[in-house]
Amino acid sequence: MKNRSDVNWDVHGLCIGVPKRADYGAFKQLISDVLPYYGCNTLVLLIRYRYAFQRHPEVTDPGALTPRQAAEIAELCRANDIRLIPKMNLLGHQSGTDRGSELGLLRAYPEFDETPDLETVRYCRSLCPSHPAVTDVVFDLMDEILMAFDADALHVGLDEVFEIGHCPRCKDTPNAVLFADWVRALHRHLAVDRNAEMWMWGDRLLDAETMGYGEWESSANHTWERIDEIPRDIVMCDWHYEEGETFPSVPYFAEQGFPVVACPWRYVAHTQQFLDDAASYAAGKDSASNKVLGVLQTSWCDAGALARYLLGDDSIEGVARLVGESFRVAMEYGR
Template identity: 40%
Template sequence: MKRLTKILFVLLSTVQLATYAQETFAVKGFCVAAPQPESLDNFIDFAKNQLAPNGINTLVLRVDYRYAYESRPELRGENPLSKAQVKKLVNACKSLGIEIIPQVNLLGHQSWHSKATKLIEVYPEFDETPNIQLPEKYEWPNDDGLYCKSYCPLHPDVHAVVFDLVDEITEVFEAKAFHAGMDEVFYLAHEDCPRCNGHDPAVLFANEVRKINDHLQKQNKRLWIWGDRLIDGAETGIGMWEASMNNTARAIDMIPKSVVICDWHYEKAYPTPALFAMKGFDVIACPWRKPGVAQEQVRMMADFKVNSTKKMASHFLGTMHTYWSSAERFMEELKNPPKNEGEEHISAVDTFKAMCKSIAKLEQSN
């Protein structure tokens, strides 16, 4: 009996490993800010020597206003990438089997602490909260509840402007998908906004997602967004940053199923990818700075794929490391890793490495 039990255990383990190997991730991603023009060649070398060898096949590049837009030249940021430079990067990544998905933050993140983005700097009428001034010295928490500003989704002129950016950036990057951000949207249906005041935040958020999605679908392009505004922060206990406490979570039942959800969690590997998959969305788990969290997210996504129906398993696309500083800083930290202080291991570079090693181990289990 013991011998039979042992044989069954070995057989079941072999089947599970084979299943894991068959269910490798469609998305092995990295998200970072677009490089400075003078760092472009170094970034291409980084893609060749670090991203591709580590199995990265998807690069979400946070471009925002750091491109020399021709359709809206007034929205060019400082030191923007030229069209020729973008094409050089695109061609290099194509040769490496890496798909670039450009990001321009829409709706939220229209300021950063004390500095407005080009959009509401040039078009202040789009500001959802014009009466709230950006302070010289930013502190959180503050009386205005200011983290980042939003544009008003009901302003009649805003989409004509932002869709020009979307169209141009997806064209120059030859992109099949576009990342609209849409995370940490705290200002929505604000009492200061004459258009949004009194509206349901979930409906406002969902309508904005749908409007962007519909625009992209006309060009056979797919919308990606961050997932935090679609998770109920109170019911899950996750709170106001990695989930929503401002009544947007019900939008999960109002947006198109074609939207790809980037489900970022940085302190623990919350099982929220299952929520999105059960709702019919393709989902990607996203770590940042804790290697252990990245390892758990890889394992979790693999477990979800193995223990789901065929239909639902297809929704678990993979994992994507997110880095929230410059590309130049990440490349420098790869060469000279910072020393970790304290008992808890916190390192974005080590988290990237942990994610890639965990995926490679999963794929080698065949």
């Protein structure tokens, strides 16, 4: 088996959320001190609706970054040769399970809810991709985020979509068509009209049955079936957090023609299994293996705690500590 030193990856990234106000200083120090030290050159910043949108202030959630902070983060990343890719969730992940937990967009525009008739949903609410006005607002938000962070790419989320094909507008259309049409609509706006790169999570384009992953890391609700219609310049963020020996989705996406980034999470042992396998494929002779761009460490924990742990605060426990340990290991791959 090839090892991690046999490939040279372009992308060494960290995906992290917006910090609480009190942690903003630590967050800036993470960018200026920690990321360059570990050779981390890509920061995917999960905004959701935590930005003080000017054109649509009604969707802004509490704890939002101001335009001035966005510009400051962008400048700090630029000064440290870090590519800043803001991230939104532009299909699923619009709420918790219960009514009243809606995030900014559905709180302000309940008519965009795919499941307005359901009091509780299995995991989280989705946008209705067929609502005639949804893109009017979504495209405005995308434009404003790109501009605020002076970004040349946007991560649009699209993971773990379970609520799809439910509303009267959508229910007679196959999920695969709904999903592919929505991806193409976002791509047209972002890549074609704005010349920005589109990144997304890959799980809805993986067939759970043939991939052998569960219904979270891959799709058991048919969303993958029109993968042929998905533009091949979208960067697929292929996330896997469980243990495993082989991760067939990395070669699958590469051979399908997508640039692909391997995205581990919290357990170092799982991160190593995943990245060993991805690096082994990337170092091989397969003609598509150069489609593997690198690694994006995910965090899914408090951004301030992770920043403080990586800045040397050894009292930090829990997921932030685990993610910090995984990050150090992940950044060693592909060099």
